[in-house]
Amino acid sequence: MKDSKIIEKDRLEDVLNNLKERYKVFVPSRDGDYHLFRPLGNGIRADLNYQNSRLSPKGIIYPQSDRMFVYSIDPEEEDAFIMKEAEKDFSPQLIFGIRPCDAHAFNIVKVNFDTPEYKDPWWLKRFNSTLFIGFGCNNPCSTCFCTSVGGGPFHEQYLDVLMYDLGDKYIFSPITDKGRELIEGIEGLDSASESDLKKAKELKQSAEARINGIGEVSLLKDKDTLSLFNAPFWEEVAFSCLNCGTCTFLCPTCWCFDIQDEVYKKEGDRIRNWDSCMFPLFTLHGSGHNPRDKKFQRVRQRFMHKLKYYLDRYGNGIQCSGCGRCVRYCPVNIDIREVFNLMIQI
Ligand code: SF4
Ligand code: SF4
Secondary structure (H helix, E strand, O other), X not given: OOOOXXXXXXXXXXXXXXXXXXXXXXXXXXXXXXXXXXXXXXXXXXXXXXXXXXOOOHHHHOOOEEEEEEEEOOOOXXXXXXXXXXXXXXXXXXEEEEOHHHHHHHHHHHHHHEOOOOEOHHHHHHHHOEEEEEEOOOOOOOOOOHHHHOOOOOOOOOOOEEEEEOOOEEEEEEOOHHHHHHHHOOOOOEEXXXXXXXXXXXXXXXXXXXXXXXXXXXXXXXXXXXXXHOOOOHHHHHOOOOOOOHHHHHOOOOOOEEEEEEEEOOEEEXXXXXXXXXXXXXXXXXXXXOOOOOHHHHHHHHHHHHHHHHHHHHOOOOOOOOOOHHHHHOOOOOOHHHHHHHHHOO
């Protein structure tokens, strides 16, 4: 916590407005009963009175719907039927108040967008132009299990700055050089005192002690893939699933997409949209055959991918940051922690 600074709560708005002159700033903001990350300004204000946003900030780097290419189908046009890269904004941006689990999630999905063989230019440019100002969790939800997947309510590893809420003020603790530069650029901040730092450490210890973790996830690596695939419990796990896709939609570590063309009059867009392995259409072949036409096969795929295939392939833990969203919002209470317990017993 070297070089940590204090920001009085009543100064926060000024600080954010100042940062807005240098970055596009995304903040957690109230949206009805929930919180959502949105760009600061135009009536959107930061509201840090939240446990976590309903939708993760994944879409800031990887938009739910991303226009990739544009083209004309007008034969009169010289460049008709030629794909051109759509204009995109890669200017510096900052996600303020991101929870450590959601920052960890970007590291989990990075292995898919930044591989030795293939690099997704849009994901990478957005990721590399983003600063992450984390917000430690004083009161983790009962569904959080970040400490079991290599994270924690105050985990620093994937952040540029970590913020602690001390009640009447915030501590801003720099993690990376970029974070240190950012804090040094804010005028008039006092250094955190010894008693402030002591309080911050106590908050961290108390929050970590309240997380309901799951067992040792790396033990799944030793399990035989086919035995897990053919385990007897998948039909039962999937029985109540509605295939609504809420779990994958809210998950910060789900990355699947579909590409579609939309044409209006003579202008066309090629668009990348989030997709979900929980939908039957996801794997429907052009022939009409569907290798996952049964519900239990789709539910099994989701859990096997997150807890086994990813673990075996990337050596980067499991494909889950322990944010607990899928547990909180599944309408029929299907719980990844319980599925993990079933899998570990095979
Ligand atoms: S949120 Fe629950 S019911 Fe909906 S698809 Fe996911 S597991 Fe099934
Ligand atoms: S699988 Fe569930 S708990 Fe894990 S990152 Fe996704 S939404 Fe969060």
